Amino acid sequence: MAGTVPAADVTVDDLAAARERLRQAEAAVDDYGESEARRVAEAYEDATDLLTNYEDTATGSGDFAAYVEFQERFVNLVEELPDDLPTRESFEEANDLLDRRRLAKKHFDRARDLLAPAREAVEALDEREAARGHLRETRQAVRRRLSTLEEEIRYRERLLDLGAADLDAPTERLRDPIETYNSAVTDGFERFRREESARDLLDLVATTTAYPLVEFTPPPESLRAYLDDAPLGSEPLPTLLEYVGYSRSKLDHYVDDPDRFRTHVATHETYLTRLDATPLTVGWPPPEAGELRRDAEELVAVVARFADESVVSHARRVRDLALRDDYERLRQSAVARDELAEKERDRLASGAVEAELADLRAERDRLRSALDDGES
Incomplete structure (x- = not known):
């Protein structure tokens, strides 16, 4: 064979x-x-x-x-x-x-x-x-090849879509409000994390389960229960993380029950250390208008729970970007700048991408026809 x-x-x-x-x-x-x-x-x-x-x-x-x-x-x-x-x-x-x-x-x-x-x-x-x-086996190989061709065709179609974008569009009209908001919300969350109690911080994070587009990982229930009961829960999170690094004898001077502290807090050190404002920020390039509007509506609601009005105002400005008539044009330009390397831009300018797309489509059509002829 x-x-x-x-x-x-x-x-x-x-x-x-x-x-x-x-x-x-x-x-x-x-x-x-x-x-x-x-x-x-x-x-x-x-x-x-x-x-x-x-x-x-x-x-x-x-x-x-x-x-x-x-x-x-x-x-x-x-x-x-x-x-x-x-x-x-x-x-x-x-x-x-x-x-x-x-x-x-x-x-x-x-x-x-x-x-x-x-x-x-x-x-x-x-x-x-x-x-x-x-x-x-040959038919299976043809089907696998057709699957690969579809992926390559979609990739080149996307390149052509990106190539049609206005690369000189003033994308700073989107970037500046988003970067300003991201900086403000990061500072605001870090201030809350540093100054407010760990109990209040985890309560805030827990409330975001009502806002599924704000993708915080919910705090462990055992950790929240411990901080709700223990006097230590009134301390800010950086203090608790500092205690995690103490020896047992030193920890005994700061915590009523060191063993319980280690069981309920130290075991979640990684979660607590990684707790930052990332789920509250907006990525770049930004999402499509409808998605940005939905995301920002929830961000406004969550940010208002811990930050001052200036940060909330920045969140509203990000939400309102999606209402701009030129949002999709500016966004497409931002996506194109982000995804198109110099090599892809040269291939688009030379017509190579269009030629490759025509060849791939022709091969796909030939294989489809040959496969269908044998299976009809």
């Missing part, structure tokens, strides 16, 4: 060749007839099994009983074959050869040669099965 065709290299010609191989293999079996080919193959397998099993014991001056048994079994096998079985004469010739007083290994070898016509039926069946498998 031929090796599997790599999906990256598969062509219409490979598919046609696989189908032709199967057509020829099926024709070879049809020359016998399906049932006849299988009967010949079964008889051939029985005969060669006898030759293999008795070659050592029924030859030379070996086991006479094995010699007699072998001849009887081989004669019976041939006599029970249907008169109209294709290649029956090859079994008869092998039987005549083996009908002698003494057998040697060369007679067994010669008998196998005489059974060659029957072996061709076995090979025809095997080749048909192999051809079916090869065609199946």
Whole structure:
């Protein structure tokens, strides 16, 4: 059986060749007839099994009983074959050869040669099965190639969309308000984290579960329960993290129950350390207008819970960016600047991307048509 065709290299010609191989293999079996080919193959397998099993014991001056048994079994096998079985004469010739007083290994070898016509039926069946498998694998390779082509086509279509953007558009009209808000909300959250109690901080984070677009990881319930009860919960988070680094003997001077503190606070050190304003910021390039508006509505609601009015005002300005008539044009320019490297810009300018896209679409259409023709 031929090796599997790599999906990256598969062509219409490979598919046609696989189908032709199967057509020829099926024709070879049809020359016998399906049932006849299988009967010949079964008889051939029985005969060669006898030759293999008795070659050592029924030859030379070996086991006479094995010699007699072998001849009887081989004669019976041939006599029970249907008169109209294709290649029956090859079994008869092998039987005549083996009908002698003494057998040697060369007679067994010669008998196998005489059974060659029957072996061709076995090979025809095997080749048909192999051809079916090869065609199946080639079709799978075509489907994988089509999947890859779709990805490459989408990529180049996106490049063309980005290439149509106005790269000279004043994207600072979006960037400046977003950067101002991000800086303000980061400072505001860090101030809250540094100055307010850890209990209040985790309560704030917990309330954001009502705002799924603000993607804070909810605080562990055991940690919140501990801070709600322990006097230590009134301390700001940096103080708690400082305590985490203390030895047990030193911690004993600051915490009523050091073991409980370690169980409920120290085990969550990674979570507490990573708790920052990132979920409250807006990325760059910004999302589409509808998404930005929905995100910013929730940001305004959350920021108002801990920051002063100036930060909330910056959040509202970010929300209102989505209402600008030129938002999508400016955003598309920002996306293009962010994603298009100099190499892609050169390829767009030269027309290479359009040419590649045409070639990929043509290959996709050829493969689709060839695949559909064989499956209809």
